[in-house]
Amino acid sequence: MAGELASPAAPPRIARGSSRRAAALRLLRRRLIQAVPLMLGVVVINFVLIQLAPGSFLELMTAENQVSDPATIELLRKTYGLDDPVWLQLVKYIWALMQFDFGFSYRQNRPVIDAISDHLPATLLLMISSITLALAVGVSAGVVASVKVRTFWDSLVSVAAMFFFAAPGFWLGIMLIVLFSVKLGWLPVGGMMTIGDRSGAAGGVLDILHHLILPTLALGLFYAAIYTRVMRSSMLEVAQLDFVRTARAKGLSRNQVTISHVLRNALLPVVTILGVQMGTVLAGSVVIESVFSWPGVGSLLFDSVSSRNYPVVLGIMVLGSLVVIAANIAVDLVYMWLDPRIEIR
Amino acid sequence: MVDRNRVTRRVFGAGVLATGLVGGAASGFAQGTPRRGGTLVATWGGGEPQACYVPAGGGSSPTFSSSKLFERLGNRAMDGQFQGELAESWKPAADFKSYIIKIRKGVKFHDGKDMTVDDVVYSISEIWKKYSAASALTDFTGVEAPDADTVVMTFSKPVPEFFFSSLLCGSVNYIVPKHVYAGSDPVTNPANNAPIATGPWKFKEWVRGSHFEYVKNENYWRKDMPYMDRLIIRYVRDPAGRAAAMEAGDIHIGVFNPVAPPDIKRLTATGKFVATPKGYEESVWSTTLECSMRNPVFAKREVRQAMFHAIDRNFLAKTIYYGYARPGTSPIYSPNKEFYTTDTFSTAFDPKKAAALLDAAGYPKKADGKRFAINLLAAGWFTENGKIGAYVKQALEDVGVAVNLSVPDRPTSIKRIYTDYDFDMAISNQANPSEPVPSTTQYFTTDGIKKGVPFRNANGYSNPEVDALVEKIKVETDPAKRKALVFQFQKIITTEAPLLPILELESITVASTRVQNHSNDPNYLAASWYDIWLAS
Numbered sequence: 001m002a003g004e005l006a007s008p009a010a011p012p013r014i015a016r017g018s019s020r021r022a023a024a025l026r027l028l029r030r031r032l033i034q035a036v037p038l039m040l041g042v043v044v045i046n047f048v049l050i051q052l053a054p055g056s057f058l059e060l061m062t063a064e065n066q067v068s069d070p071a072t073i074e075l076l077r078k079t080y081g082l083d084d085p086v087w088l089q090l091v092k093y094i095w096a097l098m099q100f101d102f103g104f105s106y107r108q109n110r111p112v113i114d115a116i117s118d119h120l121p122a123t124l125l126l127m128i129s130s131i132t133l134a135l136a137v138g139v140s141a142g143v144v145a146s147v148k149v150r151t152f153w154d155s156l157v158s159v160a161a162m163f164f165f166a167a168p169g170f171w172l173g174i175m176l177i178v179l180f181s182v183k184l185g186w187l188p189v190g191g192m193m194t195i196g197d198r199s200g201a202a203g204g205v206l207d208i209l210h211h212l213i214l215p216t217l218a219l220g221l222f223y224a225a226i227y228t229r230v231m232r233s234s235m236l237e238v239a240q241l242d243f244v245r246t247a248r249a250k251g252l253s254r255n256q257v258t259i260s261h262v263l264r265n266a267l268l269p270v271v272t273i274l275g276v277q278m279g280t281v282l283a284g285s286v287v288i289e290s291v292f293s294w295p296g297v298g299s300l301l302f303d304s305v306s307s308r309n310y311p312v313v314l315g316i317m318v319l320g321s322l323v324v325i326a327a328n329i330a331v332d333l334v335y336m337w338l339d340p341r342i343e344i345r
Numbered sequence: 346m347v348d349r350n351r352v353t354r355r356v357f358g359a360g361v362l363a364t365g366l367v368g369g370a371a372s373g374f375a376q377g378t379p380r381r382g383g384t385l386v387a388t389w390g391g392g393e394p395q396a397c398y399v400p401a402g403g404g405s406s407p408t409f410s411s412s413k414l415f416e417r418l419g420n421r422a423m424d425g426q427f428q429g430e431l432a433e434s435w436k437p438a439a440d441f442k443s444y445i446i447k448i449r450k451g452v453k454f455h456d457g458k459d460m461t462v463d464d465v466v467y468s469i470s471e472i473w474k475k476y477s478a479a480s481a482l483t484d485f486t487g488v489e490a491p492d493a494d495t496v497v498m499t500f501s502k503p504v505p506e507f508f509f510s511s512l513l514c515g516s517v518n519y520i521v522p523k524h525v526y527a528g529s530d531p532v533t534n535p536a537n538n539a540p541i542a543t544g545p546w547k548f549k550e551w552v553r554g555s556h557f558e559y560v561k562n563e564n565y566w567r568k569d570m571p572y573m574d575r576l577i578i579r580y581v582r583d584p585a586g587r588a589a590a591m592e593a594g595d596i597h598i599g600v601f602n603p604v605a606p607p608d609i610k611r612l613t614a615t616g617k618f619v620a621t622p623k624g625y626e627e628s629v630w631s632t633t634l635e636c637s638m639r640n641p642v643f644a645k646r647e648v649r650q651a652m653f654h655a656i657d658r659n660f661l662a663k664t665i666y667y668g669y670a671r672p673g674t675s676p677i678y679s680p681n682k683e684f685y686t687t688d689t690f691s692t693a694f695d696p697k698k699a700a701a702l703l704d705a706a707g708y709p710k711k712a713d714g715k716r717f718a719i720n721l722l723a724a725g726w727f728t729e730n731g732k733i734g735a736y737v738k739q740a741l742e743d744v745g746v747a748v749n750l751s752v753p754d755r756p757t758s759i760k761r762i763y764t765d766y767d768f769d770m771a772i773s774n775q776a777n778p779s780e781p782v783p784s785t786t787q788y789f790t791t792d793g794i795k796k797g798v799p800f801r802n803a804n805g806y807s808n809p810e811v812d813a814l815v816e817k818i819k820v821e822t823d824p825a826k827r828k829a830l831v832f833q834f835q836k837i838i839t840t841e842a843p844l845l846p847i848l849e850l851e852s853i854t855v856a857s858t859r860v861q862n863h864s865n866d867p868n869y870l871a872a873s874w875y876d877i878w879l880a881s
Contacts, residue, residue, distance in 0.1 A: 055756030063759050063799040073797065107395045109533050118553045170583075177589045189590040195556055195577050196384065293581045293590075295554025302582070303392060308756045 020340060024333055031329045042321040043097065043314070047090050050310050057107055057308040058082055080106060097318065103311035112315040116297065120319065122192055123296035125208075126288070127281050127323075129216040131274070134223035139263075139270065141224070142231020146266075147258060149236060157228060165225035169284055173218035173291035180214060187214050190293035215292040219284055223277065227270050234266040241265075267338055275331030279324045379861065379878045384575040386595065388587055389870065390602040393580040396537045397551060401476040402517040405601065405776075405870060410557055410578055412871040414455075415519035415542040418446060418465070419510060421627060421867055425682065427510040431460065431520050431543060435513065441503035441822045446496045446513075452566045454522045455540075455547045462490035467523035469498065472531060477517045480783045481508075484819075503820045505827055507683065511780035516628070516871040545571040545875035556580060565875070572878035588612065591855065597879060598856040598863055600624070600870045606667035609855060618855055622669075624869030625852040629678040630776045632661075632670075632733060635844035638805040640769045642717050647706040649842040652770065653692035654699035655744045656737060658847050665732045669853060673846030675835045676788070680849075681779045684831040690840035699744045710745045718747035719769035724758035730772050733847075737772065763799040775800065775846070778868070781831055786815045788844055806843035 058080060062073055077083050081092065096103060102112040145157040164172070181189040188194070193207050238244065239262050247257045286298030293299075297316055304312040394406035398415065402408060418432035429435075435446040452460040469488045473479075484500045491497060498509075512518065520543065525536045539548050545567070546559035556579040561571055579596060581587045588608040590596045592615075596603075604612065612618040636643040636652060643649055658672035672693075677685045703709075708716040719741075723734030731752040738748040753761060761767040777784045787793035791812050793802030814834050821827040839845065854864050859880045866872035 053757075054753070055760040057756075059760055059764060059797065060756050062797065063763070106533075109396060109535070109537065115553075122554070174585050174589070177586070182589050182592045185593065189593045189595050190581060190586055191555055191579070191595075195386070195552075195558065195579070196575065290582045291586055293555065293579075293583075293586060295552065299393075299554045299582060306755060307395065 020336070024336055027332055027336065028329065031325075031332065035325045035329075038325065039318070039321060040094070043094060043318060044090065046314055046317045047093060048086075050313060051086055053308065055308050056082070057310060060307055061107060093314070102315040102318070105309055105312050107307055107309045108312070112311045115300065115312055116315050116319060119295060119297045119300045122294055123282070123285055123289070123298060124323070125212065126215055126219065126285050126294060126296060129212055130220035130223065130285075131281060133216050133220035134227055135270070135274070137221070137224035138227020139231050139267070141228040142266075142270075143235060143258070143263060145228065145232040146235035146239070149232075154232075157232070161225040161228040163225075164221040165229075167222070169218055169222060169287050170291050172221065173214070173288055176214045176218055177291075187211075190291075192295050215288050215294050218291065219281070219288045222284070223281065226273065226277075230269050230273060231266060234269045235262055238262045238266045264338060268335065271331055271334055271338065275328045278327040278331075279320070282320050282323065377861075377880070379572045379876075380881055381572050381878070382574050383879050384577060385573050385860070385874075385877060385879055386577040386579055386597050387874075388579050388581055388590075388596050388599045388603055390584070390587075390599065390604075392582055393554065397548065397557065398519075398537045398540045399517075400472050400521075400531045400537070401479075408516055408871050409600070411517065411519070411540065412544075413546045413559055413576060413578070413873055414540045414544045414548055415517075415521070416544045416873060417514055417518050418520065419513035420872075421511075421514045423623075423626075423865055423867055425867075427514060431465075432513065435509070437504070437506055437509065437822075441505070442501070443497055443499040444504070444509055446498065448494055448496060449566065450494065452543050453564050454543055455562060456522070456525075457564070458522065458524060460520065460522075460543055462493060462496050464520055464523045465496045466490050467527060468518075468520045469496070471526070472521055473512075473515075473518050476531065477519075478512060478515055480787060481512055481515070483783075503822050505820070505822050505824075507824065507827070508780055508782060508819070511778060516778075516868055544873050546576050546873070554580070567875055571875045576874065584608070591618065591857070594857075598854065598860045598877075600854045601852050602669075603853075603855055606669055609669075609853060612855060617858055619858055620853050620855045621864050622851045622853055624854055624864035624866060624872075626680045627778045627867035628776045628852075628870065629680050630774060630850040630852060631673050631678060631846035632727075632730065632848040632850060633673075633773050633775055633844055634737070634847050635771050635773065635804045636842070637766065637769050637771070637803075638807070638843065639766060640719070642708070642719070643769070643843075645706045646841055647702040648708065650692050650840075651699040651702035651706070651744065652741065652746075653842055653845055653847070654695045654702065655740045655746075656847060657694040657740065659694070661733055661736060661848055665729050665736070666848065666850065669851040670848045671851070673849050674839070676785055676838050676844075676846065677781060677831065677835055678777065678846065678849050683779050684781055684828060684835075686832045686835055688832060689835050690842075692839065692842060692845065696740075696744055703744065703746075714745060715747045716745040718749065720767075721748045721750045721770045721772070722758065722761055722768040723750065723752045723772040724755070724762065724774065725752045726755040726758060727774060730774070734772050737770075759799050762803050763801070764797045766796075766803060766805070771803070773800075774850075781834070782815065782819050786818070786834070789838055790815050804843050806841070808837075808841065811837055811841075 058076060062076065081089060084092070093103065102116070105112050105115050108115050141157045141161065145154045148154050177189055180187045188211050192211050193204065244257060244261055247261050285296060286301060288294065289296045289298035290302065300312065301316050304316070389409050391406050394410050395403060396407055398411035399407040416431050418430060419427050420430045421427055429449065431449050431452060433447045433449050435444050437444050448462055448465055454460055466488050474482050474485060484502045484504065486499045486501050488496060488498045522541050525541050526534055538551065545562050545565045547562045549560045550558040556577050559576040561574050565571065581590055584603070584605045587596065587599055588604040591599060591604070591612060609620045613620050634653070634656070636649045638644065662668065662670040662672060671679070674687065675685060675689045679685050703716055710716055721734060721738060723730040725731060734750050734752055738750045741748050762771050762773060775788070787801050789802060789806060789811050791807040794805060794807070795801050811834070814830060814837070818827060818830045818834065821830055854869065856863050861878050861880055862876045863869070
């Protein structure tokens with residue numbers, strides 16, 4: 001995965017031309033093979049952890065439906081396969097997963113994949129927009145801070161980064177709502193689109209983007225703060241290296257050196273962190289979705305955990321893990337593209 | 346026959362609920378000529394339901410979403426009178442063992458089919474008896490339709506008229522379309538997520554995680570109703586988010602404590618919102634404290650009484666609920682004008698008395714200052730329960746009772762209290778209508794002990810005197826005698842103290858001043874909102 005670099009002691013192997021493509025394919029194949037036991041581990045661990053939690057969806061369901069007849073409860077237990085030993089339930093679940101069957105949510109009376117599909121696009125949209133914002137702001141601010149090191153601009157960027165790093169997401173979200181929605185009335189308070197909006201496809205997209213601004217800021221600025229700090233220190237470190245000095249000696253302008261040589265190499269730690277943080281971005285979206293009533297997987301996960309809706313919880317965990325694994329593979333490939341000297345093991 | 350005059354005379358007597366409800370009219374009552382059209386956006390103080398309609402009720406959230414679509418045979422007005430909804434009237438036989446219900450004519454389901462007596466018979470026998478009113482219909486023997494306008498319900502024992510009227514008005518005792526539900530499992534019928542019913546609003550869309558969209562039922566049997574074109578039920582998980590959405594004008598009305606108490610004061614101070622406790626008289630919530638009879642310590646009544654004497658309920662109401670609660674004094678709550686009495690045994694705050702009772706019961710303080718230790722479970726479905734638990738722990742420790750407090754989440758609380766009976770004392774909640782049988786009495790009767798069934802008798806209290814008294818209350822058809830029996834029930838329970846409400850919670854509706862005709866039903870969360878409108 002991202003960050004597993006060749007040892008600094010070993011001479012870097014530089015892949016060229018078609019061999020780079022072959023190396024990328026090798027990497028992809030290796031990562032996909034590694035993903036299988038990883039996914040299996042995710043499924044087993046989550047399944048066991050959920051089994052350890054007190055209370056079950058059957059108890060909650062019979063409670064909500066005021067079912068007291070032991071025979072009915074036993075029938076429901078059999079219907080839902082809860083009378084099987086835990087290991088058999090796990091084997092059945094894994095077997096079903098291999099056939100892309102995520103199970104059935106008896107609480108919602110619909111297949112798990114349908115329940116998640118209703119919510120996943122909203123979460124992916126929020127994640128992608130937040131990461132894009134974080135990268136754009138973090139990289140830009142980090143570059144500015146490093147170029148203007150020990151100036152007012154450097155201090156301003158550092159203070160802002162510290163603030164957004166320290167501010168809890170839910171608090172920042174509420175403050176953004178108070179300022180931009182309640183006081184100024186510029187942006188919607190929450191939701192993903194205007195209810196009953198009939199403005200057509202183009203209008204609908206604009207409407208969603210309008211609703212996306214505040215949750216993206218609330219989620220993305222925390223990560224932007226991290227990327228700013230990492231980018232700044234990375235830029236300063238790379239700027240001291242010999243090849244930069246050589247580039248300057250060859251007469252390249254300061255901007256050319258910064259953009260073409262320093263920036264590209266300084267991006268590597270940011271890309272590493274990006275891969276590692278994909279899971280935390282997904283987790284962070286749970287809180288932000290709650291604040292902004294964003295109809296994503298976070299709200300579904302919250303409800304499902306609260307109601308012990310295990311099939312949905314497991315489904316979200318599995319799909320979430322897939323998203324994180326896919327993102328990490330993409331990060332590895334970006335890594336290779338950024339620095340051809342590096343072959344990720 | 347239940348028409349407005351007769352019910353007032355027979356069941357309620359003079360005054361009833363009118364005093365104090367209509368008198369201090371909420372600003373939600375209509376002002377001026379109703380304005381037609383527009384969209385009303387509503388929310389409530391909880392999350393999205395598991396299904397739009399749950400035959401057994403399923404909690405407040407599906408009740409809120411389904412009650413705008415479905416209707417009941419009867420309804421209870423703010424003045425306490427029962428009135429027909431899908432029934433035009435009902436009357437008991439001379440022996441009170443059967444009731445004749447006249448069904449309203451000209452009512453159509455949302456799919457255009459006529460509502461008939463077959464739908465009523467199916468709903469009572471297949472939905473009410475099996476799901477929504479199973480615990481109330483223990484003496485039910487059958488239902489039939491002798492003609493196209495009449496349904497007859499029969500019982501093995503006399504059924505009081507107040508009980509029967511309350512049953513017809515039960516919050517989820519809906520009339521469902523037989524042609525949609527017959528031959529299916531009602532619990533898993535897909536129509537539960539896109540209901541077809543008779544109510545003023547027709548289901549249009551459910552955007553999961555966001556909202557329900559309902560549109561006006563053009564064929565609604567109440568002429569020219571509803572006033573508005575669309576009703577949106579929007580779900581906002583975070584109370585602060587709800588407050589912001591209301592302030593920004595995105596949500597017009599929120600029922601059942603939509604925002605935190607400080608935000609209620611802030612919003613109403615703007616003059617653009619009103620907050621009212623009206624509309625919850627038939628679903629009063631309480632915070633209860635109960636002592637498990639399975640722990641020998643609580644076998645002595647004096648010990649149970651001491652636990653309640655140790656707790657300052659006024660302090661809890663003021664500090665934890667910001668004044669939106671009042672001390673509980675009886676298992677029947679104070680807004681219940683039919684059955685509430687102040688003539689009960691008082692376990693008011695008196696730590697010295699608590700200590701004396703514990704001494705007398707044979708539990709003096711030991712060398713370490715403790716008398717005995719208990720496990721206190723505060724059900725974590727309301728945040729406030731945890732805070733109350735922290736206070737109760739301190740209060741009991743002040744009188745020498747060591748307390749191990751736990752605040753598990755909802756599923757764990759339900760399991761530990763109602764399935765595993767894993768507590769010595771438990772802080773929980775109830776919401777009860779005016780009719781005490783069975784919703785209130787099942788917390789105290791022996792037949793209320795049903796392992797695994799929540800919101801019943803979990804503490805194991807069993808008293809033949811109480812069981813016999815409740816059986817009398819169930820079948821006493823004379824309103825005055827029945828009232829006296831319920832008073833007697835309250836006296837015994839407050840003295841015995843196996844479970845008592847320590848707080849009666851004041852639920853609040855917050856609405857924009859533009860919203861008219863709101864909070865005009867004693868169970869407003871479960872009302873159909875057919876007459877609500879939005880001023881310009």
